[in-house]
Structure formats: structure tokens, C-alpha cells
Amino acid sequence: MVADPADASEEITHSLAQARLNDVPALAERLMSAIFTDNPEWTDYSPVPREDLWEGCHRYLERILQILSGAVSGPDDDDVAAAIGRRRAEQGVPLEVMLRTFRLGGRIVWEALVEQAHADRADPDVVLGAATSMWTVIDGLSSTLSTSYRNTELEKLRRDDQRRHALVEDLLSGRARDTAFAQRTAKELDLPTGGRYLVVVAEMRADGSFALRGQQAALSALNVRSVWQVRADTLVGLVALEQRDEHPVLEVLRPLARGRVAASPTVRGLAEIGLAHQLALTTLGTSSHGASELVSLEERYPEALLVQSPDLAQRLLESQLGAVLELPVRERDMLLDTLTAWLEENCSTANAAVRLHCHRNTVLNRLHRITTLIGQPLYGRSAYVALSLALSALRLRDGLRG
Numbered sequence: 001m002v003a004d005p006a007d008a009s010e011e012i013t014h015s016l017a018q019a020r021l022n023d024v025p026a027l028a029e030r031l032m033s034a035i036f037t038d039n040p041e042w043t044d045y046s047p048v049p050r051e052d053l054w055e056g057c058h059r060y061l062e063r064i065l066q067i068l069s070g071a072v073s074g075p076d077d078d079d080v081a082a083a084i085g086r087r088r089a090e091q092g093v094p095l096e097v098m099l100r101t102f103r104l105g106g107r108i109v110w111e112a113l114v115e116q117a118h119a120d121r122a123d124p125d126v127v128l129g130a131a132t133s134m135w136t137v138i139d140g141l142s143s144t145l146s147t148s149y150r151n152t153e154l155e156k157l158r159r160d161d162q163r164r165h166a167l168v169e170d171l172l173s174g175r176a177r178d179t180a181f182a183q184r185t186a187k188e189l190d191l192p193t194g195g196r197y198l199v200v201v202a203e204m205r206a207d208g209s210f211a212l213r214g215q216q217a218a219l220s221a222l223n224v225r226s227v228w229q230v231r232a233d234t235l236v237g238l239v240a241l242e243q244r245d246e247h248p249v250l251e252v253l254r255p256l257a258r259g260r261v262a263a264s265p266t267v268r269g270l271a272e273i274g275l276a277h278q279l280a281l282t283t284l285g286t287s288s289h290g291a292s293e294l295v296s297l298e299e300r301y302p303e304a305l306l307v308q309s310p311d312l313a314q315r316l317l318e319s320q321l322g323a324v325l326e327l328p329v330r331e332r333d334m335l336l337d338t339l340t341a342w343l344e345e346n347c348s349t350a351n352a353a354v355r356l357h358c359h360r361n362t363v364l365n366r367l368h369r370i371t372t373l374i375g376q377p378l379y380g381r382s383a384y385v386a387l388s389l390a391l392s393a394l395r396l397r398d399g400l401r402g
Helices: 005-038 040-044 050-069 079-091 095-120 124-172 179-189 215-221 246-256 270-284 301-308 310-325 329-344 349-356 360-374 381-400
Strands: 196-203 225-230 234-242 260-263 293-296
Touching: 005 040, 005 050, 005 095, 005 124, 040 095, 050 079, 050 095, 050 124, 079 095, 079 124, 095 124, 124 179, 124 225, 124 234, 124 270, 179 270, 196 246, 196 270, 215 225, 215 246, 234 246, 234 270, 246 260, 246 293, 260 270, 270 293, 270 301, 301 310, 301 381, 310 329, 310 360, 310 381, 329 349, 329 360, 329 381, 349 360
Parallel strands: 260 293
Antiparallel strands: 196 234, 196 260, 225 234
16 A cells, blocks of 8 residues: 555654754754844844843744644644744834744754754655645744734733823823922823923814814924823813914914814923813813814903802802893893993994994993993993903803803
């Protein structure tokens, strides 16, 4: 009966691999030499100590021979290749460097098998079958390495994102008042410790997207560093102005607003990021629901004061304009529009009349009606401030009701 050539090839492969298992330490030294000769990129990866690299080479070559000898099954989902992939990914060795190293290992093993075949006077035609088996094993181990490497990279990215998220949250909570923490965090987030900062807050819209888009690329074009974090219902940005003025930065961001966006005043260094975040949130509260705008605290100080004290704002509104608000809608709106125009025109009845398209005496009559209703004069610094704040409180109330 004629022997099956495939069986003969497998038997020879097992025999050759078994004979070289005791030579793995010497083969590992060969691979180490080949790595630094044919794969010189390894010299760039100081995080991998020589002993660690040698151990990986030893385990890899031993596993190839173990599979070829039939001692262990494989190569799919091999635990040795998976472990090497995980470790090298953690150490930052590029995947392509590792794949070249695995191929070099295959070449070392093949040379060893050929040497053994010559020593055993094996049939050359049968020995060629061992080549197919061996490269099938190398391909399988390389595939397992790649899968493990990429999974580890994804996990590493998730851990990095979690670390970054935690650092930003600590900054928003004010922890950067600790100088040592601020310095470490600045380094990890690639931000300056000192210099001027803005904090920008964008709302989450009804469709789940955020009210600011393309901001990081726009700021990068200005050579402005920034870090952005998604929170429960807002997108928060830490913008490092350093020595720049904030106005060009805000002007770049304004056209990108697709909903309510607010910016804090400038603060000094990471130590004041927590304060800036609170001020940005307060400023966001001054923007009406449905608005599509970027507002800064500088533009909204009166409204921000009212947002900070909603109960006081309501009392102010009732005390200053309560009687007007009780009128029928048409008369109420006419008187409120007149009062708003008069105050915004620096208490000029003539200018208010032009703006309202009516006669100056009509404006005077409406103002007299308001005076009678609220029981106090409209003139004087205190009256101007109180009435202006009351009108702002009304706009806020109606705007935030949506």
C-alpha cells in the first residue's frame, strides 16, 4: 500500500519541529539579532526592555514549534500570540513592526527545520510540505496577534478617554486650585497651566446633537488649543486663550452656533476653570429656548444677575410692572413696547415716537398711563435701573418658558 504523501509530510513536520524544541533559546537569540538587523524600528521602542523582548521571542518560537510538532493545537486564538499582542500594544509598539517580527520568526524556524532535515537526511520533496504547514501556522498566529493588539488598542483608548473625562470633570469642579494637580493635568491634556481661558457651554438639542459644531477645527485654525467634553446635557469646552484676546475667538465660534451657546468671561489659568464653568452655565440661562446664538457674560450681566436669583427677579417684576401685566393683552403689550423703546432710546420721547411710528404726545400719554398704574415715577437713576431689570426679567421669564 502506497503511503499518503500528506501523512508523510505531516509526520516529517512533527518530527523536525520536535527535534528543534530544545534549541528554542538559541533560535531566540537568532531572532533577536535578525530583529535589530532587519527590523531596526525596534531601537525606537525603549519601553520594551531587552529581557522582555527576548522572552517574547522565546515564547513565540516555542509556540510555533509546539504547534508544528502536534504538542498543542492552534494557531487560531492562540493564547501566547494573544498575550504578546496585548503586551506590545500596551507598550506602544506599532502593529506593523510586530507583524514583521512574526514573519522574521517564521524565517528563523524554517531555516532551523531545513537544517534539521539535512541532518536527518529527510526526503526534500516531503520536507517542502512542512513549509506550507509552517506558514499556515505563522499566518494564524499573526491573525491572533492582530486581533488581540487591536482589541487592546481599543481598550486603551477607552481607558484614555475615561482618564481624560475624569481630569476635565476635576477641572470643572475646581480641583486645579491644587497647583500640583493643575500641572499634571495640563501636561496630560496638552494645555497651558497659566494664561487666559474661556469656558464655552453648548446645550444639547432636542435631536440629541449639540448646539455647537466644528468648533475644534475652527479653533485649531487659529492655533488655539481646546479640550471638549460631553456631559449629561451640555458640551463643555476649555479654550486656552493664553495671551490672546477673546473677541476673535468668540467671533469664530458665533457662526457655528446651532442653538444656545454661552461663553464665560476670561479667567486666569486652570485654577479658575471651575468658576468659569459656573459663569458660563449662568450665561446660558440668559438665552431664550429656541434661540440660536452664542452669548457671553459680558453681554448679559443684568440678565445673569436675574438668573442667579429667580425668586428675587419675580418679585422685582411684580413690584415694577405687576399692574401693567394684569391689563388685557393688547394694551399690556402696547405699554411694554413703549416703555422698552423709551428706555432704549435714552428716555427720549421724540426718538421713541419715531421708533414706534407714532406722535411724541402719544408716547407721553402712554408713559403717564404706566406711571399711574405702577404708582411711582419713571424718571431717575433708580427707576431706570429697576424698570430695565424688570423688563429683562419679563423677557427671561417668557423666553425660558419657550
